[in-house]
Amino acid sequence: MAAPSSRKVAPIYRLSKAMSGHSRTVRLAAWCSILNKLWDLAPPLLIGVAVDVVVEREESLLSGLGIVDPWHQLVALSIATFLIWGLESIFEYLYGILWRNLAQTVQHEFRLMTFDHVQKQGMSWFDERQKGDLMAIMNDDINQLERFLDKGANDLLQVSTTVLVVGAVFIAISWQVALFAVLPIPIIIWGSFRYQRSLEPRYSEVRSAAGRMNALLENDLSGMPTIQSFTAEERELVRVESLSNEYRDANRRAIRLSAAFVPLIRMAILVGFTATLLLGGWLTLQDTMAVGAYSVLVFMTQRLLWPLTRLGETFDLYQRAMASTTRVLDLLETPISIKDGEYELSSSIAYSSDIEINDLNFSYPNRETLFSNLNLIISANKILGVVGPTGSGKTTLVRLLLRFASPSSGEIKWGGKRIDELTLDSLRSNISLVSQHVILFPTTIEENIRYGKPNATGEEVREAAKIAEAVEFIENLPNRWSTLVGEGGHRLSGGQRQRVAIARAVLKNAPLLVLDEATSAVDNETEAALQRSIRKISKDRSTLIIAHRLSTVRNADSIVVLDDGKIVESGTHNELISVNGLYSRLWNVQTGETSE
Numbered sequence: 001m002a003a004p005s006s007r008k009v010a011p012i013y014r015l016s017k018a019m020s021g022h023s024r025t026v027r028l029a030a031w032c033s034i035l036n037k038l039w040d041l042a043p044p045l046l047i048g049v050a051v052d053v054v055v056e057r058e059e060s061l062l063s064g065l066g067i068v069d070p071w072h073q074l075v076a077l078s079i080a081t082f083l084i085w086g087l088e089s090i091f092e093y094l095y096g097i098l099w100r101n102l103a104q105t106v107q108h109e110f111r112l113m114t115f116d117h118v119q120k121q122g123m124s125w126f127d128e129r130q131k132g133d134l135m136a137i138m139n140d141d142i143n144q145l146e147r148f149l150d151k152g153a154n155d156l157l158q159v160s161t162t163v164l165v166v167g168a169v170f171i172a173i174s175w176q177v178a179l180f181a182v183l184p185i186p187i188i189i190w191g192s193f194r195y196q197r198s199l200e201p202r203y204s205e206v207r208s209a210a211g212r213m214n215a216l217l218e219n220d221l222s223g224m225p226t227i228q229s230f231t232a233e234e235r236e237l238v239r240v241e242s243l244s245n246e247y248r249d250a251n252r253r254a255i256r257l258s259a260a261f262v263p264l265i266r267m268a269i270l271v272g273f274t275a276t277l278l279l280g281g282w283l284t285l286q287d288t289m290a291v292g293a294y295s296v297l298v299f300m301t302q303r304l305l306w307p308l309t310r311l312g313e314t315f316d317l318y319q320r321a322m323a324s325t326t327r328v329l330d331l332l333e334t335p336i337s338i339k340d341g342e343y344e345l346s347s348s349i350a351y352s353s354d355i356e357i358n359d360l361n362f363s364y365p366n367r368e369t370l371f372s373n374l375n376l377i378i379s380a381n382k383i384l385g386v387v388g389p390t391g392s393g394k395t396t397l398v399r400l401l402l403r404f405a406s407p408s409s410g411e412i413k414w415g416g417k418r419i420d421e422l423t424l425d426s427l428r429s430n431i432s433l434v435s436q437h438v439i440l441f442p443t444t445i446e447e448n449i450r451y452g453k454p455n456a457t458g459e460e461v462r463e464a465a466k467i468a469e470a471v472e473f474i475e476n477l478p479n480r481w482s483t484l485v486g487e488g489g490h491r492l493s494g495g496q497r498q499r500v501a502i503a504r505a506v507l508k509n510a511p512l513l514v515l516d517e518a519t520s521a522v523d524n525e526t527e528a529a530l531q532r533s534i535r536k537i538s539k540d541r542s543t544l545i546i547a548h549r550l551s552t553v554r555n556a557d558s559i560v561v562l563d564d565g566k567i568v569e570s571g572t573h574n575e576l577i578s579v580n581g582l583y584s585r586l587w588n589v590q591t592g593e594t595s596e
Contacts, residue, residue: 011322014329015145018110022102029098033154036091037161041300042084095154103149107142114138114331122338123404124365132215137331140210141324148321155314166300173297188269202254203323209247211327216243258316276301338403341421349415350430350511351541354379355401360410362400370396370565374410378512383543385553387583388562394546397562398435398516401544402428432505436517438497445474446481448500452508460507467536468503470496506537513537516546550587559583 019026115138220227220236227236276297355378363369370393378384386394399405400412403419412419419427432452440448449461456464461481465471473496477483485491485500492500505513515534531552534545547553554573561569561576561583569581576583 011325011329015322015325018329018332019106022106025098025102029095029102029154030157032091032095032098033157034161036088036095037158038165039084039088039091041162041165042088043081043299099154100150103146106149107146110142110145110328111138114142114328117332117334117336120336120338121334122406123399125334125337128365130211130215130219132213132218133211134331135218136207136211136214137327140214141207141327144207144320144324145328148317152314152317152321156318159314169300170297198257202250202257203319204326206247206250206254206320207323207327209243209250213240213243213247216240273301338406338424339420340424341417341419341427342423343417343421343426345415345417345422345426345430347430347511352380353415355512355542356411356413358411358413360400360407360412362396362405362407362410371407371410372565374565374567376560376567378542378544379557380542381540382557383538383545383553383555385545385547385556385559386562387547387550387553387559387586389586390548391564392562393565394562395516398433398514398544398546401512401514402431402433430510431512431514432508432510433514433516434498434501434505438501440485440492440497440500442485442487444479444482444484445477445500448485449503449507452504452506456507461503464507465499465503467506468499469532470499470503473499502534502537511541513541513543514546515544515552517548550583 016026118134118138216239220240227233357374357376357378360371360374361369362371362374386397388394396405400407401419403424406420414422414427441451446458446461449464450456452464453460462471465474474480474483483491485497534543534552535555537543545553545556550573553559556573559571559573559576560567561581563582569576569579569583571579577587578584
C-alpha cells in the first residue's frame with residue numbers, strides 16, 4: 001500500500017511534492033521573502049557608514065567612492081536610505097501577496113481534493129471512520145496548513161537569510177568577533193531541529209484529539225432529540241468534558257515543550273551579544289576596529305536577536321502544519337475501495353435488460369457471511385418486492401447494486417456486463433434510489449427535487465412533484481416551492497420528506513427504481529398516497545421494492561423472501577400466502593390475525 005510507506009517520508013517533502021504544480025509561485029515568493037530581508041538588513045550598514053562619516057569625515061569609507069565632502073556623504077546616505085526602504089516595502093508587498101494567495105489556493109485545492117477523494121470511497125469505508133474526524137481533516141487540518149503557508153514559510157526563509165547575512169557581515173568585519181558572536185547559532189539551529197522532532201508526536205496527538213472531539217460534537221448535534229428525550233444532557237456534557245480535557249491536555253504537553261524554546265534561545269543569543277559588545281568594544285578601543293564597524297556589529301546583533309526569538313513560534317506553527325499535512329495526505333493516499341469500470345451502460349440497454357445476480361457471496365468485515373451463493377433476477381419492466389426480517393440482507397442488496405460495497409465472490413450483471421466493469425457514473429445514473437432515511441439538502445424544496453436532474457425546467461419539477469403527490473402540501477406552504485427545508489429536511493414531516501424524495505427520483509427518470517423501506521416511517525394515509533405514486537412511476541421501468549410493510553409489495557409482479565441472507569420463498573402475494581411459510585406468517589402478524 002502506498003499510504004503506510006509514505007508516512008516514513010518527511011511531511012515537508014510530501015507537502016512539496018503535493019504542491020509541485022505551484023513550484024514556480026513558491027520560488028517567486030521565496031525570492032521576494034529573501035530580497036525583502038536583504039534590504040531590511042541594510043539600514044544597520046547605513047548607520048555604521050553614517051557613524052563613520054561623522055567620526056572620520058573626509059577619511060570615511062564613502063570618500064573612497066569619490067564623495068569627499070561629509071555633507072554630500074550624508075545626502076548620499078539619505079538617498080540610499082529612501083531607495084532601500086522603498087525596495088524593502090515593494091518586496092514585502094510582493095511576498096505578502098504571493099504567500100497569502102498561494103495559501104488560499106492550496107487550501108482551496110486540498111479541500112476539493114480531499115472531498116472528491118472521500119466521495120469516491122465505498123460505504124464500508126465510511127462505516128470504519130468517524131464523520132467528525134473526516135470533517136476535522138477537511139476543515140481544521142487544511143486551515144493549519146493554510147496558516148503555515150500564509151506566515152510560517154516566510155518566517156523560516158527570513159530567519160535563515162538573517163543568520164546567513166549577519167554571519168557573513170560579522171566575518172567580513174572581524175573574524176575574531178564573528179567566531180564568538182556566531183558560535184551559538186549552530187547550537188540554536190541544532191536545538192531547533194531537536195525541538196521539532198520532540199514536538200512532532202505531541203502535535204500529532206493534538207490533531208488526533210481534535211478529530212475525536214469533532215466526531216463527538218457532530219454526533220451529539222445530530223442526535224440532540226435523542227439526548228433530550230432521554231434527559232442525557234449531563235451524561236453528554238461529561239463525555240464532551242472528557243474529550244475536551246484530552247484535547248486540552250494534549251495541547252498543554254505540546255505548549256510546555258514549545259514555551260521553553262524561546263527562553264533557551266535568548267540565553268544562547270546573550271552569549272553572542274555579550275561577545276560582540278565586549279570583544280568588539282575592546283578592538284575598537286585599541287583602534288583595531290573602526291567605530292562605524294563596531295556600530296554595525298552591535299546593530300546587526302540586535303537584528304539577529306528578534307527573528308531568532310520568534311523561531312520558537314515559527315517552529316510551533318511549522319510543526320502544527322506538518323502534523324496536519326500528514327493527516328491530510330494520509331487521507332488523500334488512502335486507496336479507493338471501489339474501483340471504477342470502463343464500460344458505459346446506456347439507458348436504452350438498461351431499460352430493456354434484466355439484472356442478474358449469480359452465486360453472490362458477501363460478508364461485512366469481521367462478521368459472519370450474509371449472502372452465500374445468492375441467485376436472483378430483477379426482470380426488466382417488472383416490479384420485484386424483497387421482504388424479510390431485520391438483518392436478512394435487504395438493504396445490503398441495494399448497497400451491492402449501487403456498488404456502495406463489493407461482493408467477495410460471484411457477480412451482478414446488467415446489460416451483459418458485470419456491474420464492476422461498468423463506470424460508476426453510468427451505473428448509478430441508471431438507478432433512482434428512495435431510501436427510508438431521506439437526505440434533503442438545506443435549500444429550497446424546488447432545488448431538492450431538481451437534484452435528480454439539475455438542468456430540469458420548472459415545469460418538469462412540478463410534473464415530478466405531481467406524480468409524487470407532493471404538489472398539494474407544497475402549494476400550502478407559506479413560501480411554496482421556495483420553502484427552505486432546513487438541515488436534513490427537518491422542517492418537513494416524514495411523509496413530506498418522502499414525497500420530495502420520490503419526486504426527486506421521478507425527475508431523474510432512471511431505468512431502475514429502488515425503494516428501500518420508502519414507506520416504513522409514514523402513516524397509513526401517507527403510505528396510500530406513496531403507493532399510488534409508486535404505481536405511476538413504476539410503469540415502463542424495473543422496480544425493486546425493499547419493504548417491511550408487506551402491503552407495499554402486495555401488487556408486485558414477484559416477491560422474494562429473504563431470511564438470514566438466503567431466498568427462502570418466492571412468488572406472487574397470493575402464491576406466498578397459500579404456502580403458509582414465512583411470508584404468510586409475517587402477513588398475519590401485520591394484519592392482526594396472529595400475535596406470533
